[in-house]
Amino acid sequence: PDLAGLFIGAYGILGIITSVTYRLRQTPEAERFGFFAFDDYERAVDAASGVQAQAAATFVVGLFGGPKPDGETGDAFLHLVVRDRAATADARMREAAAICASHLGRPGPHEGTRRYWTEHMYSWLRNTAPGPYYSDRPFFCPEVAGFVSTPGLKRAVALFREMKAEREAQFEEYGIRVKGVDAYLARNGAYLWIDTLYDERRADAYAYGMQLRSEIAERMFTEGRMSPGGLGAGVAPHIMPKLGETYGLLRRLKGAMDPNGILNPDLIVERGT
Template sequence: MAELIERLRSICGPEHVSDALADRMCYRRDCGPTPGGVPGYIVRPESTDEIVALVKLANEVGKPLFLWGRATTFVDAGVKEGCIVLALDLMNRILKIDVENQVVITEPGAIWHAVDSELGKLGLEMTVPGGGGMFSCTVGGTVAFNAVPHGISEYGVTGNHVVALEVVLPDGAVIRTGSWANADAPFPIERGANGPDLAGLFIGACGTLGIITQVALRIRRIPECERFLFYAFDTIDQCVDAVAGIQHQNGATFLIGLFGGPPPTGVGGKAFLQIIIRDHEARAAERMQICRAVCESFAGRPQNSEGTRRYWTEHMYSWLRNTPPDAYYGSRPYYCPEVAGFVPTQALKQAIPLVQQYIANNAEFARVGMRVKGMDVYFSPNAAFLWVDTLYPEMDREAWRVGLRVRAEISELLFGRWMSPGGIVAGIAPYIMPRLGPTYELMKRLKAALDPRNILNPGVLGLGLPADSQLLEQSR
């Protein structure tokens, strides 16, 4: 398509468009285990106007666009063969730090932690810290995915902290949400203004309904102090009961439970609880006391919390298990097809033993060298986000097949009883969307109304697929 590439170049400039195979191969997959198709073109716009022109062109020629933040998701993005990848990395500016109104406005390609670093120079931070991918993920991708962030026990999910969005719709119209929509008073100060919560339509939609081109997020002063606790328990039930007690009293900023995988170095027990508290000094002391009392009333044994502190301040997951990063991330190449989602806190007492039993009875684990990296839980204010992370040797084709089968079987096990996943993208869609019934039908109707030509991320969330196709078949 010689003409198409010329038109793409005329929109974004020749230096920001490529159809070279070497470039296209780099945009096939996210961090998930399954490569998508090889895209036909890579374009890297620098402005909302360029995105509008690209969307109009895609509609005209009937070529899908796939939106690319930094592709740090783990669940298979679903890039379509021959599509145009619209990479947002060049739109990475912080547009405004509005201290007075307590919001920061960024372009979608800004890296999450880079924004927090700039805010940090002013003693400020975003009101949600970002997830484990904060050093590489973008603000737009994280909002579109509605990532499960650190600090979720107090702060909730990423989307809760969005004040307003600018979005390019699949027909090229540019909208703003909430109070930002009023052309005569365009202040991004309140999401719940000017009618229904339209920002919510694009949060978690993974780019199927619109392209987020600006994000206004809440900011605040960095809390006065951070405190850390670490407890070991002899049973899963004791640990879960302790968490429920802390949740009921809003005792912690971040509760992380470790229920599987390697136990923390040098600590005995069956379940472990990492506790992080951020607050002013007096309230932090009270919350520490609540957490200690609750854990110890459920026979929790206090441990050295230096690993907890290092996890939180150095952002290395390995420290949750008292392990330095080099040991934890060694013995590559291993790959992680995770299954993750929200379950009621008390359901962990059944869900964790069930998954443990499934793994113990699955001879395939030993046959292809699979391991369990962790069964870790980020506790939200009222529930649990369980991550079942299995690892398989990435270079072994048979292990890859088993890894995907294990992901499917654990998904069926959990989604069928207790679990609803967070970010879905394409890989998990076949296991969850059919369970949503009329809600999935509504999503399809919204997709058809906003994007009748299926230009944006077709197949993601199982939306925009040809009418006669089976969701499961399409994603294979």
């Protein structure tokens, strides 16, 4: 099929697809799921590093902020997914579970993990049905996201928590909420996603929200040693106009797809236009 064309992702990333490479892989015989809670987020990072080092899980998602999974207590949480031959999948999940237990992880129900993986709905990471997450609520979410080494998650998470603690009064004043501080881990690294929510009906919340995102990004990309995951609003005004007429087309497309400017305000269409 012809898959070439324009791509605009929910994070605000955009690009031109010029070619597609197909890779055929055999569907794994089995999928196994696990969930562990930790009372210290650093132990969760150590457990994730151990799971990666032993290739014990195919995918790991770590939760380091935002709402806790419904019905669970702890400081951080790991969702584990193993896809492999049936006998091997069982052995790998046992190894991953042993690694988590060695770092004082508590096993819990993994139905949310399974539903996240099979239904492709982010909300299940917190044992929550999609309705509350995807309802038409007046909040927008200017993310900060990027790549970081797995051990580096300790510093990045600590940095965000420090910034939040320093700004508790402003969080309260402007009604700011933390949707998630989540890390998606593969074989040798992590992609950290920091989501904060602001009430889009309030001009003051919008202004402070944009300022806060800039502050978080600046410190994450320096002190936090995070590598940016894409083109951010901070540099977009300098880069995008160089596209000429293509920039005009992208602005019109973004305006049509996102008329309320919810997806990364200022990335393609700046304020006031």
